[in-house]
Amino acid sequence: MNQINKQSKNLHEESLQKLKELFPNLFSDEGVLNEAELKAMLEGYPSTTVGKYEFNWAGKMSAKRSAYKPSRANLKPDKSKSIDFDSTENLIIEGDNLEVLKLLQKSYANKIKCIYIDPPYNTGHDFVYSDDFSEGKQAYWEKSGVTENGVKLDTNTESQGRYHSNWLNMMYPRLVLARELLKEDGVIFVSIDDNEVHNLRKIMDEVFGEENFVAQFPWRKRTAKSDVPFGVSQDFEWVITYAKNETFNAMIKGKGRNYYESKDLPNRPWRIHGMTTQRTASERPNSNFTIVNPKTGEEYPVNPNAVWRVTKESFQKYLNEKRIVFPGDYTFLNISQPVLRYFKEDDIKKDGTNFGYVAVPTLLPKEVGMTLDGTKEINKLFNQRLFPFPKPSSLIKYLVSMIKVDDNDIILDFFAGSGTTAHAVMDLNKEDSGNRKFILVQIPEATDPKSEAYKVGYKTISDICIERVKRVSEKIKKESEGKLLDENKNLDLGFKVFKLAPSFFPENLFSPDPEKSEEENIEAYNAYLEKAKQQLSFSFDEFELLYEILLKDGFRLTFKAEELKEFGDNKVLKISDGEKEALVCLDTAMADSTLKNLEKYKDSRFICLERAVDTTKKWNLKNIFGENIWVA
Numbered sequence: 001m002n003q004i005n006k007q008s009k010n011l012h013e014e015s016l017q018k019l020k021e022l023f024p025n026l027f028s029d030e031g032v033l034n035e036a037e038l039k040a041m042l043e044g045y046p047s048t049t050v051g052k053y054e055f056n057w058a059g060k061m062s063a064k065r066s067a068y069k070p071s072r073a074n075l076k077p078d079k080s081k082s083i084d085f086d087s088t089e090n091l092i093i094e095g096d097n098l099e100v101l102k103l104l105q106k107s108y109a110n111k112i113k114c115i116y117i118d119p120p121y122n123t124g125h126d127f128v129y130s131d132d133f134s135e136g137k138q139a140y141w142e143k144s145g146v147t148e149n150g151v152k153l154d155t156n157t158e159s160q161g162r163y164h165s166n167w168l169n170m171m172y173p174r175l176v177l178a179r180e181l182l183k184e185d186g187v188i189f190v191s192i193d194d195n196e197v198h199n200l201r202k203i204m205d206e207v208f209g210e211e212n213f214v215a216q217f218p219w220r221k222r223t224a225k226s227d228v229p230f231g232v233s234q235d236f237e238w239v240i241t242y243a244k245n246e247t248f249n250a251m252i253k254g255k256g257r258n259y260y261e262s263k264d265l266p267n268r269p270w271r272i273h274g275m276t277t278q279r280t281a282s283e284r285p286n287s288n289f290t291i292v293n294p295k296t297g298e299e300y301p302v303n304p305n306a307v308w309r310v311t312k313e314s315f316q317k318y319l320n321e322k323r324i325v326f327p328g329d330y331t332f333l334n335i336s337q338p339v340l341r342y343f344k345e346d347d348i349k350k351d352g353t354n355f356g357y358v359a360v361p362t363l364l365p366k367e368v369g370m371t372l373d374g375t376k377e378i379n380k381l382f383n384q385r386l387f388p389f390p391k392p393s394s395l396i397k398y399l400v401s402m403i404k405v406d407d408n409d410i411i412l413d414f415f416a417g418s419g420t421t422a423h424a425v426m427d428l429n430k431e432d433s434g435n436r437k438f439i440l441v442q443i444p445e446a447t448d449p450k451s452e453a454y455k456v457g458y459k460t461i462s463d464i465c466i467e468r469v470k471r472v473s474e475k476i477k478k479e480s481e482g483k484l485l486d487e488n489k490n491l492d493l494g495f496k497v498f499k500l501a502p503s504f505f506p507e508n509l510f511s512p513d514p515e516k517s518e519e520e521n522i523e524a525y526n527a528y529l530e531k532a533k534q535q536l537s538f539s540f541d542e543f544e545l546l547y548e549i550l551l552k553d554g555f556r557l558t559f560k561a562e563e564l565k566e567f568g569d570n571k572v573l574k575i576s577d578g579e580k581e582a583l584v585c586l587d588t589a590m591a592d593s594t595l596k597n598l599e600k601y602k603d604s605r606f607i608c609l610e611r612a613v614d615t616t617k618k619w620n621l622k623n624i625f626g627e628n629i630w631v632a
C-alpha cells in the first residue's frame with residue numbers, strides 16, 4: 001500500500017470512530033456502519049427506525065445470539081454427592097447456568113411450573129459472569145465451572161464503562177432460555193434491587209411480553225438504616241413477576257368470604273348473599289314481586305326501588321330448601337338489617353371454616369421475613385455465617401404457594417446461591433403434603449480464602465448449596481421421625497447432583513482459536529473431524545454417557561432404567577422418564593442374538609453406538625425401527 005492510500009485508510013477509520021462515538025445507533029454490535037441509516041439521517045429523510053420504541057445497549061445482538069449457540073458441554077451425574085440418587089426427582093446442577101439452561105432445553109421445554117431467581121444485583125461489588133464467546137477452549141471450560149478449584153467470577157465495576165450493558169448481556173440470554181422452559185401456565189419471579197430494576201423490567205417486557213407482567217412485589221429486606229446517601233434508607237427490593245401467558249392465575253389462602261354450615265342445610269359450606277338488586281321493575285319484570293315473612297307478616301322487599309335477584313320460581317325453590325334467611329333467623333349470622341339474604345352455593349374450595357382463596361395483595365405479608373431471617377436460617381443449620389445475604393426461605397415459600405401446583409410440578413432456581421429455594425420447596429411439601437420438585441443450578445464460584453466458609457472446607461458456593469440442602473433434608477427426616485414419611489409417602493427428601501463437564505462427542509469439544517482466521521479455523525476443524533473418525537470419543541464412562549445421550553435425546557434427568565434380562569449377550573436398558581420410553585444399548589459390539597431379540601420391540605425407540613454395528617447390522621436396525629432410532 002502506498003503512503004497516500006495508507007493515510008486515507010487511517011483517516012477513514014478515524015472518521016468512523018468519531019461517528020460511532022456520536023451516533024452509536026448507526027452501528028451494529030459488530031461495529032459495522034448502517035449506511036442506509038446514515039444516508040437517511042444526512043438527507044433529512046424520515047429514518048426507518050424513527051418512532052420505534054426499543055431498548056438497546058452495547059452487545060445486545062450478540063447476547064441474543066449467544067442464547068442459541070449450542071453448548072459444548074454435558075451434565076455428569078455425581079452419585080457420591082447425591083441423596084437417594086435412584087429414586088429422587090430433585091436436581092442440583094453445578095455449572096454456569098447459561099450452559100445448563102441450554103442443555104435442559106430439549107428435555108425440559110414447557111415443563112417448569114415456576115422459576116425463582118435471585119441474580120447478582122450489579123451493585124459494583126458483586127460478580128457478573130461474562131460470557132466471552134471468542135475465548136479459547138481452556139478459558140471456556142474454566143469459566144463454565146469445569147474446574148477443580150472453582151470459578152472466580154469477574155467483578156463488574158462502573159469504571160469499565162459498560163456497567164449496565166455487561167449486566168444486561170449476562171441476563172438477557174438466560175431469560176430467553178428460561179422462558180422456553182416454562183409451562184404455559186408457568187410464572188417467573190426475579191428478585192432485584194434498585195440498581196437494575198428499571199432495566200430488568202425492560203428486558204423482561206421484551207422477553208416475556210409486556211402483557212404478561214404480573215406484579216412488582218416490594219420486599220422489605222431490612223429495617224431502616226441511618227447514615228445513608230441522600231438520607232433515605234433503601235429498605236426494599238423487588239420481586240418482578242411475569243407469567244408465560246394469561247393462563248397463569250395466582251391465589252393465596254386467606255380470610256376471604258365467610259362460609260357457614262347449618263344443620264338445616266345439606267352438609268357443605270354456604271356463603272351468605274343479598275337477595276335484592278337495585279334495578280327497576282320494568283328492567284326485571286320477572287323479579288318484581290312481594291313476599292310476606294310467615295313469622296312476622298312483614299312485607300319484602302323493604303326498599304321500593306329494588307327487585308329480587310331471582311325469579312318467583314327460584315325464590316320458592318330456595319324457600320322450600322330453607323335457604324332464605326329472614327332477619328332474626330340464624331342468630332350466628334348476626335344480621336340486623338331488615339333485608340333478606342340467602343345461602344348461596346359456592347364452588348370455591350373450602351379449607352377450614354371461614355377460609356378461602358383470595359387474590360394476592362401486592363404488599364407481601366410480614367411473615368415472608370427479611371434478610372436477617374435468611375441469615376439466621378443458615379446459622380441454625382451450620383452454626384456459622386457461611387453465605388452473605390441469603391433470602392429467607394419463607395419468602396420463596398410464599399411466592400411458590402401463590403401457584404396452584406399439580407403433582408410433580410418443578411420449581412427451578414438457576415442462581416441458587418445457598419440453596420434457599422430447595423429449602424423452601426422441601427418445607428412447603430412437608431407442610432401441605434405437596435409433591436413439588438426442584439432444580440437448582442449454581443456455578444462453583446470459589447469462596448474467598450479469607451472467608452469462614454473456605455476455612456471450614458467449603459471451597460465453592462455450590463459446595464455450600466449442596467451441603468445446605470442435605471442438612472435441610474436430614475432435619476426434616478429427623479423432626480418427623482418417620483411419621484411424616486408415612487403421612488406423605490411421596491415426600492422427596494433426596495436430590496441428584498450433576499456437574500457440567502465436556503461432552504463425550506468430540507466435535508463438540510472442538511473450539512475455534514480466536515487468534516486464527518476463520519479459514520484457518522475451518523481447516524483445523526476439518527482436520528480434527530478426519531482424525532476423530534467416529535463421533536463419540538474413544539473412551540467414555542458408560543454411566544455418564546447414558547446421561548448425556550438421554551439428555552440429548554430429550555429425556556429428563558430423572559429417567560428410570562431397567563435392564564432387560566432377556567438380552568443375554570448385550571446389556572439392553574429399558575428407559576422411561578414418565579413420558580418417553582426407549583431401549584438403549586451402549587455396548588461396543590452388538591451380538592446377532594440381540595438384533596434378533598430387538599425385533600419384538602419394533603414399536604420402541606432404540607439407541608445404540610455407531611461403533612457397535614457394521615453396515616449390515618445398521619441396515620437391519622433401520623428395518624426394525626425405521627426413523628425411531630439413534631445410532632450415536
Ligand SMILES: C[S@@+](CC[C@H](N)C(=O)[O-])C[C@H]1O[C@@H](n2cnc3c(N)ncnc32)[C@H](O)[C@@H]1O
Binds near residue numbers: 095097419442445
Ligand atoms: C444473590 S445470590 C443468590 C442467593 C440465593 N437466593 C440464596 O438465598 O442463597 C446469586 C448467586 O448466583 C450465582 N451465579 C452468578 N453467576 C452465575 C452463573 N453464570 N451460573 C450459575 N450461578 C451463578 C452466584 O455464585 C451467587 O451464588
